[in-house]
Amino acid sequence: MKPYNIQKAPFVVPTTDGKIIKEHVGLATDGNQNLSIAHMVAPPGWQEPFQTPEFDEYTFIINGKKQFIINGEKIILEAGQSIKINKNTRVQYSNPFAEPCTYLAICTPAFSMDLVNREAP
Template identity: 70%
Template sequence: MSKKKYTIQNRPFVVPTTDGKVIKEHFGIASTGNSKLSIAHMIAPPGWSEPHQTPEFDEYTFIIKGKKQFIVDGDIVVLNAGESIKIEKNTKVQYANPFSESCEYIAICMPAFSIDLAHRA
């Protein structure tokens, strides 16, 4: 019998949060032990924000619904549904949803997201 060459993820790791944000990691360190790549489905509630960080990973974000604000090296960037962004590693960034609707998005990090690599301020 040959080994399957695909993995279906229907039990993502739900990251515990205290700020109302929903984080479901489908692939990555917490869910599958993969340190090369992480893929997470997220919902950021209205008024949510994170501290600034300078992560040691590239982060790709695709907005599904709503909009999200990024402060990247001092530039304010707002993305709407259907738009995406790549933020290169070692770049100072802050993620926020200062808007009145939730923002649903997918985040992909290479290497995988880890709080130790995020370097939050």
Template identity: 70%
Template sequence: MKKYSIQKSPFIVPTTDGKLIEEHFGLASIPSELSIAHMIAPPHWSEPFQTPKFDEYTYIIKGRKQFIIDGETIILKVGESIKIDKGTRIQYSNPFEEECEYISICQPAFSIEKVNREE
């Protein structure tokens, strides 16, 4: 039995907001206790506020990404990263003119039931 898993065909998460989500490991792809996804957020993209039940790590590859965390606005750029603790109220967006490419790691693995998005 192999002691490794190679992901050659990540699961493309269907979206309606123009964001590309390629899950390499997680509940929708190769089952794992954490999820790893490659994402591209188009210009002027945003999500509603949410209070996830997972820790999320984000690493910016290209562009910039805005986070509103408990009322504080933070903008990350290329080469920067952040860890956001589970139970933190947050809003993610790309209010800029260029797309934002990044890697997201969630632990435990991302599931829509754990996001707790506000209406």
């Protein structure tokens, strides 16, 4: 067995909102419960409901812009910027801009719908 694993076929999470999610490491891809790494593309106009995740989430913007509303504060990140949002923090993610936003999302422990705690829209 090799001491590394190359991910050539990430798990593509089915979505209904136009967002592209390719999980390279995590529960859906390899069963990793401690960490998830996903390559995301949020289309213009995309928005998620508010949520209070039970995991820390790190986001690195590759291109475009992404808006965060964290405990009522609006934050906009651009390409080359990153943010860590601590677990148990109420947040809403969106892309109200004209261009798609490509970014990496890293969650510890791994992203799980059971831990995201999304509010009803």
